[in-house]
Amino acid sequence: MVFSSKTYGVANHHQHLFLEKADGGKEKDAEGAVAPTPAGEDSKAPESNTTTTTSNDETPSTTTSAATPAPPPAGNGLGVYVAAAFLVAEMSGSGVLALPRALASTGWAGLPLMAVLCLAVGFAGTRLGMCWVLLEHRWPQYRAPCRQPYPAIARRALGIPGQWVVVVAQTLTLVGVTAVVLILTGDLLASLATPLLSPCLCTGVVACLLLPASWLATPKDFWFVSVAGVVVTVLQCVVVVVTTALEGTPSPDPSITTNTTFTNTTNTTITIYPFYTSPSLSSFFLGFGTILFSFGGASTFPTIQNDMEDRTRFPVSVTIAFLVLLALYMPVSGVGYGVFGVHVPSNILLAVSGAAVTTVRVFLFVHLLFAFIILLNPVAQGAEELLGVPHAFGWRRCAVRSLLVAVEVVVSLLVPDFQAVLNLVGGSTIALMSFVLPPLCYLRLSDAPDDSGRPHRVVGAWERVALWGVAVVGVAGGLVTTYTAASVLASPAVQQRSCF
Secondary structure (H helix, E strand, O other): OOOOOOOOOOOOOOOOOOOOOOOOOOEEOOOOOEOOOOOOOOOOOOOOOEEEOOOOOEEEEEEEOOOOOOOOOOOOOOHHHHHHHHHHHHHHHOOHHHHHHHHHHHHHHHHHHHHHHHHHHHHHHHHHHHHHHHHHOOOOHHHHOOOOHHHHHHHHHHHHHHHHHHHHHHHHHHHHHHHHHHHHHHHHHHHHHOOOOOHHHHHHHHHHHHHHOOOOOOOOHHHHHHHHHHHHHHHHHHHHHHHHHHHEEEEEEEOOOOOOOOOOOOOOOOOOOOOOOOOHHHHHHHHHHHHHHHHHHHHHHHHHHHHHOOOOHHHHHHHHHHHHHHHHHHHHHHOHHHHHHOOOOHHHHHHHOOOHHHHHHHHHHHHHHHHHHHHHHHHHHHHHHHHHOOOOOHHHHHHHHHHHHHHHHHHHHOOOOOHHHHHHHOOOOHHHHHHHHHHHHHHHHHEEEEEOOOOOOOOOOOOOOOHHHHHHEEEEEEEEHHHHHHHOOOHHHHHOOOOO
């Protein structure tokens, strides 16, 4: 499987065409793009501006006439590597810290499972990126900036019901993910400020710090955040792996089957005797949800793609991002579980100590602040589109986003257990947005007939089987994981941790 848009015959000349004038001032549709031509022209580009031809690989391409405005100068959007950095930054912040615990739930089978899920979600992510390329190709109005790109894809592929499924699932996903980030950020601040501040109070402090930054418009307005996030992620993974390997050593006595207590103090060497157990069905699927959460960034993929200079190159960014994630996740999860066994904590940073670890906690705290902003952005833009908030900076944008941050704070205080929320979100809406919907949308858009009655893109048999396999795994694994995670979340042990 090749994760590249070069295998498709879609023309690259369409970069960020702004067609408001060419469309004669048409009213914008629900996704924030110019409304499509009515009266049966839903699957065609405007005839006055474009003509459709078919390339040798049976993929239609669009030839722009003189009536279509010229594309803006290059350099107005994100590049391939910066977009990949955004993907790594938004997916790696909190998920990587919980992966050793995921292996404690799945056993050593979690490592190959992680590789398979990485491949599956990455493959589906490249096809989600191609969905937007197909949209721009067939409906030129989508070449203009769009506030709700994922719902727009679902609308064209699955109709109005599909659009609303994506709106609800995307909102729930990002609310859940941002709640996880907020809880984890509060926990990190509490670990640095103990005993001055409690975790619940730290969550409120973090929200106050995040409020002004949440008012920024789109990811391209804070591209530097992604680069800093990748640097922090790599640093934290290196420090965790090295510190864990040095502080914990396997037991020389195989008869010892329980862990010693690992209360770490500075300049103290602690010997850990790892203890491994066979996973149960419920624990395995909890680990499945955690691993899926760590790769679950599809809800924001189209938003980041919309800010790219060349959107056809987004599948390349996805490929780079998932290869980087796998290279980071494998050592952290393997070493963490190998050293601490079944007693590894939900946050691996809490199992190690030292000056380097404290430094990483500080950097990670800053990184999670920025990750929260990236993750909140698609929900904010969707709410602003629904409420008719202008694109320009103003008090209405500040009010809407401040209200969203307040909602996140309430959710985080109600369930201040980031592992419980993480498992539920990973098994439910992330499975839907990352596993199920991308293959379905891509196949529907590709199979739709063009003017000559042929599909817009011919999907090969092996690619089709792989896409359906990804969707089936997502449905089956997601249902079992959601049920298991919901049961844990409703347990008295978790409910008693509520800040209320």
